[in-house]
Structures are given as C-alpha cells and as structure tokens.
Amino acid sequence: MVKPTDEVINLPNFPVTIVRELDGNFIHDNISLKELVEHTDKGLILYFYPKDDTPGCTVQATEFTEHFNDFDELGYDIIGVSRDSIESHKKFIEKYDLQIPLISDSDEQLCQHFEVIKEKNMYGKTTLGLVRSAFVFNKEGKLTHAQRNLRAKGYTERLLNTLTS
Template identity: 50%
Template sequence: MKLGDKLPAIALAATGDKTVKLSQFKKTKVVVYFYPKDSTPGCTTEGQNFRDLYSQFQKNNCEIFGVSRDSIKSHEKFKEKQEFPFDLLSDPDEALCKAFDVIKLKKLYGKEYLGIERSTFLFDEKGKLVNEWRKVRVKGHVDEVLAAVEAI
C-alpha cells in the first residue's frame, strides 16, 4: 500500500455482527488504524483518543476503523468497555495487515516475534490513500490525523 493506492477490496468481520469491505466506502473519507492488541495500555489510549474526537471526524465526512488480529469476541468486549462509536475489524489471517504491510519483526523482553506495527492510513472520498503514519506514537497522533482529515 502506497500513496495513491485505492482502498483494498478485502472483506473482514466487524463488530456489530457486520462484514466490512473498505473498498465499498465511496464519497467518504476513511481512517484505518492498525493496533497490536485489544485492551492494552497504548491501544486503549489510541482508541479512546479516536473516540473522543469521533464527532469531529464525522463532521468532516470521515469514518474510522480500528484493525487488529484479535477475535470479534475480544473486539466486542473492547468496543463496549471503551464505548467506541466506530467499528473494529478482526484480521486473524492478516489479509488486511499484509496488504498494508504492517506486520513487522518486533522485540519484547529480548524475544523477537511478528506483530502489528501501530500505523494509520487516511483515504480521501475517492478511496485513494492520501496520508500514512507508520511507527505511530500515541501521544498527539489522533490530533494530527484529524488535522489531515480537515485539510482534505
């Protein structure tokens, strides 16, 4: 996935007993943010930040989707507990993660493993990738994404 590419035609299970195919979103800006794991500190804070500014994203004709490899059951609990107004997509087979190249070698306590690198992607109303943030640091990130959405 690189700037100018279109939203992928990959369908994933989503919260609320839905299936979401990102390529179906036309005439709407779309933010897709990838995060490592439900209910972990950084992922919770990032989701809360998107939640708290959700009305601003909506005013700018923008939908938000959070994506991780967690199960729908885990996503439903996470979404309900944090009161997220947007859907979370489950990507256990890493189809969308691989399309966006967010699976990276990571280290934790000296052990290496493959995991999701926190990343965010912004698509315009034509479904074209116009901005990407990789190796995201949570603090201030959602404000930056909102500013980019407002600038389109």
C-alpha cells in the same frame, strides 16, 4: 490539506469483518472497505493497533471516540483494525464505550495487504508483530496520508491538525 503520500495502497476489495455496537446490540458485517467508501461518500481513516484493551491501544481507541464527531464533520469514517477476535472486540467496545467500529483481522489478510506485520525486538527476542499505523483515504478511495510506527497518545489530535491544515 492532507499531506500526500508516495505510498500507493489501494483499498482492498475482499471482505473484512467489522464489529460495532448499534442501539445496545453488537453486530458484525462482512464488507469490503472499497465498497464501504463507495457507498458512504466519505473518506476513511483506517488505523492498525496491536491488541485490544492494552494501555496504548486503549488510549488510541478512546481518543478516536472522543474526536469521532470532529472526524465525521470533516467527512471521514474511522475504523480500527487488530488481529483480535470478534468476541475480544465486543468486550473492548463495551468496556470503553467505543463509538468506532473495529475490524477483526484474525487471518491477517488486511494486515498483510497494508504491510503492517513487521519484525519487532521485545526484550532481546525478535518476533513478528503489528506495527501501529494509520492510513487516510479520501472519498474516492485514494490514499492521501500514511503513517507507520506512530505513537498512540495524542495521535488523533495530530491527525486532526494534519487534516485541517
């Protein structure tokens, strides 16, 4: 059973740009995540990562791809979110043969909705950055699990264990 969360975050009803590869072609659709869940009758794992094609983000995306069928069997779609452009997402998906769609949130609307932009201290300098986070919604669109400041390596297996225990 998924650990319940005290956080109350609703799936947003504004459109987001989802990039995916389908039969060798890249498509990008604008759809609200709320509509997506309503039309698929599946839960949703939405994970936020700082930047395409960086070590930790690549590990996380490839691990989600490796376990894509496991999450699908449990009744979940997986979507990654970063502030990268559509073109950056296309290159990232193609380079690593990612099976998961990615959201281009270059205007940070979705990041702000989930409050994942936070102050970070990098080499003594304070900047605003995206905090690696994941949110799990059931097929009714209710938040059932949230984790912020997560470690990329091994996260998908830890999440699978959480969802199946």
